[in-house]
Amino acid sequence: MLHAEAIKAIRFGLFSPEQIKRMSVAKITVPEVYNEDGYPIEGGLLDQRLGVIDPGLVCKTCGAKAKTCPGHFGHIELVRPVIHPEFGKFIYLLLQATCSSCHRLLLDDNEIKEFKELIHKELTREETINDVNITNALSNKVKYIKKCPHCGAVQKKIKFTAPTEFYIENTPLKPNEIKDWLAAIPDDDLKTLGIDPNVTRPEWAILTVLLVPPVNVRPSITLETGERSEDDLTHKLVDIIRTNQRLEQYINAGAAQLIIDDQEALLQYHITTYFNNETAGLPAARQKTGRALKTLAQRLKGKEGIFRYNLIGKRVNFSARTVISVDPYINIDEVGVPREVAERLTLPFYVTEWNIDKAREWVSRKEYPMALDIIVNGQRKRILDTNRDEVLKELKPGDIIERQLVDGDFVLFNRQPSLHRISMMAHRVRVLPGRTFRVNDITTLPYNADFDGDEMNLHVPQSLEAIAEAKYLMHEAKQIFSPRDGRPIIALFEDQIGSAYILSLPTTKLKKEEAEYLLGLSGVYELPDEVDGAYLGRDIFSLLFPKDFTFETDDIKIRKGRLIEGKLTKKTLESIYKALGAKYGFEVLQDFLFKAGKLTTAFLTLYGITVGVNDYMLDEKKEKAREEIISEALTKAKELYEKYKAQELQPLPGSTLKETYEKMLISILVDARSKAENFIKSNYDISNHAYLMAISGGRGSEVNLSQISFFLGQQLTLSGTRLKRGYYSKRILPFTEPFNTSDIIDKGFVTTNFYRGLSLRDMFSHAAGSRDSEIEKSLVTARSGYMNRRLNNALQDYYVYPDLSVRDHDNFLIETIYGGDGIDPTKVELLKYIKKE
């Protein structure tokens, strides 16, 4: 079999009629497919010389069975030449560019030289030829040439009606005339145009012989009723043969020219739609049901076409897919694999002199984990109870055993959409009971997974190279820092951060039993020093640090593995990860994350973070503050309005008076909510757990609190203005007062809150913004998906050359040094922490 690595290049070209006949194994002449006995007719479209698809039959050309026969081409001899529709433009260009009498290129020697260079540039893509291509450059030039520079003949105007009709001075040009014309163009002139005459002669774009694809390209299916249903291509080919036959009959019978012309046009139509059933200007050929036929071009094109569906993306073996669920007690680089999956997926075990004992052990096992198959000299054999002893006896170095998946094997784990490279990482297998994949909760972040029914895919790398790459390049522990911005992407999150925050407070003290419970669960088997008969939360957390870990920033102080000052928040934790990663490497950091995840989660079972109505209810003092903030904003707004009306307002540079008023008003109204947020900041403490989550960085912010308890604030449109669209009378809603330009509330300043509910007009104001962003979201997803595809396609060939420059596979230089410094984006942030030392 041809090995892909042996392919140096692929040359595209046209088949000459002779080539087609040479490669054809059968001349197809019969429009019928089966005879009365339901057997394929010889010379029909399912001729057994074209290959077989039924399992029992043998190919008459190669003698192979359905699975191994590659299929063979046949041919149809067309009575009259027909134009290949996809080359219409190309033919048109050549007809325009060559002399109608001597068929030389309509360019003089100098122009030819010039043109050759241009073509060379385009073909080698040495220089950017953005909008220049041969077609444009040549047709622009040739349009104005009236006289052949070689023989002096006056040129007639060629007209082209897509897809296949040509006229010279309004008389139709027949395909065989075109064929003769194109055939007379000398090779040298074709070379000038960048056409390689050894591979392609333009007259081959006029078909005299039609290639018939093998049957396995267009398999027929047998319905339950026993009825056979043919592929669209077969249908189309039947039409072509029929029309071709009839045309022959007409010609032989000496029918009227009109009838022959009609039949020729019909043949042309069938061949055009056979190649492309979406040809502009032609009605699509249809099935009896009215569905348009899927012919050659449709098979290749688009997302579901051969290129994107079957060639770029391929289906794979050795993979599994199921629902995911949480398990905080398996390591973050592990994946819990159901026994059922582990029993079916296999890994090759290469038997050598050194591991033959282990191999025997695998083969002799009768239950999981055992060997399933053995490959001896390329022959695969199932290992069954009946032949196990025999296999065992004959086992020798060079054999390959396929064994079941066991704990510790490296597998690739993936969740779609695979938006970035950390959507697929290598995990260690942990075979567990149950039917779902088990994932550590921290690991959900790079995959963007949750457990509301998400499914994930698992792939088992088979070759040693692939396993090594999984282990050393794709391993979860190596992906903790995102290549996007160098920040940790696998990290404590949400209530784990809240939990860490509480633990790090100096007031958090735990009893001995509690400390033992937490640490034991986290896999730490020592206790910190006692302080006043209790254990400090921060000391317990500190045990997760390496003993010599010293790290200081403005926010946090860790000395000799002990947290001395500062609180653990999202921000400080992030700096700790970076410092750990920089100093001790990813394995230590991974261990830290795993243990910290378990510790913080376990601590929540003792402490508990929860919110209740009380957290959002306002007491008298707070209610007063709320009212003050609102009334202050309203008075200020009113004052501004008075000023504006009295024309006392000083316009901002570049703005009219009205714009200035709007701007200043918006800033007053928007400011009101930040006042509420500031009030929350100075009057709330962590006994309010919503606030705790906000300040620790776990989830939410003061904005959420203020919107629930205080008021929603000014609602703005997407363009940053107040709501303004509405009625002629300048009002937003029909029940408000008309022509009231000072109405603050009507234009989206919401003074009610979620806790007590929104008033009707506030609800409308709020919904206007929500609706805008909802519409925006639906548009953005489609647009960004396409941008994603374009960016990927444009940049995918660029890689780092050994001298740290960025090039493509042709050595075309993009950047002299990657990123200006040659630093790995996943390690940029770590570098900062190394320098600090």
Added chain:
Amino acid sequence: MDDEFKVAHGEAVGTVAAQSISEPSTQQVLRSFHFAGLGSALVTTGLPRIIELVDAKKEPSTPLTTIYLLPGYKDNVDKANAVLKKLDSVKVSDVALRIVESFDKNILRVVLSKNKLKLYELTPLKVAERIEKVFKLKTAVKENKIIIKTKKIGIREMRLLSTRIMKLLIRGIENSGKAQLNIAPNGELYIIIYGNNLEEYMKIEGVDTRRIYCNDPFAVYRTFGIEAARNTILKELKLTMDNLGISLSPRHLMLLVDAMTSRGIIMGVGRHGLVGAKKSVLARAAYEETVKHLTKAAAIGEVDPIKGVTESGIVGKQISLGTGSIKLAVKNINKSE
């Protein structure tokens, strides 16, 4: 610097860059709001802006130029205003209340607003002169009205003429819109103008030609060349990303921008740009316009060298990036039997 921190040889940095740029844009809600970023200027931001830049659209939706002034101008409001007056374009429609067409008498009447005239320091006569000069038509001024005598023309032509008159520039610079004066935090005066006619702006006295900044890469390319254009795209992309709150290492944007400009012209990422410039027939066919690329390749006998990622994937060859960029040779040690 430690070798440990350098990028690995063969690293597919192109793909990493593409993913890093596009991943957050699918995750977050990229609101396409126009923000009042510079003074009160409205500029396209968000995903539409990113797409516009990455596509290398020849005409951005909001071309905007920031014009800094030379010493002597940047701290003097009157002098700065004088520059502004030269830049700011005033159209007939800016000062006209309405235009009235009399088809029977072949007369156009432009009614001007007194306030607006005062605002722009214009007189009806000046406007009339301008119309007379450009359209070569007789005009007469009557208080606030300009009466234009046209030739005998049809309704259609009349309408066309009246819209053209309304769009007529009385003063200012072609292809530019409103200009406005702003004050930077350091007290410096600068001008923002809708438009990208850099060459014309730079001719005006008092304009600091060394600091002028335009957000349209093509305008920058035309006046300052490819390096400046590269920096402009980079700066604009970075600005947009920052505004969206997306944290992104600048190296990804740099790679994209370098790829877009490395051939000496600005190329977008689509089928007419970087992808279209690929040598491989298969890669182009797999991307877009499959049939077109295949037939063209067949017509001229093109050769696909099968070196890139897409083509290698199609034929099943090892991809020449990453670990595939390294070839190992095994020294054959004869085992003594």
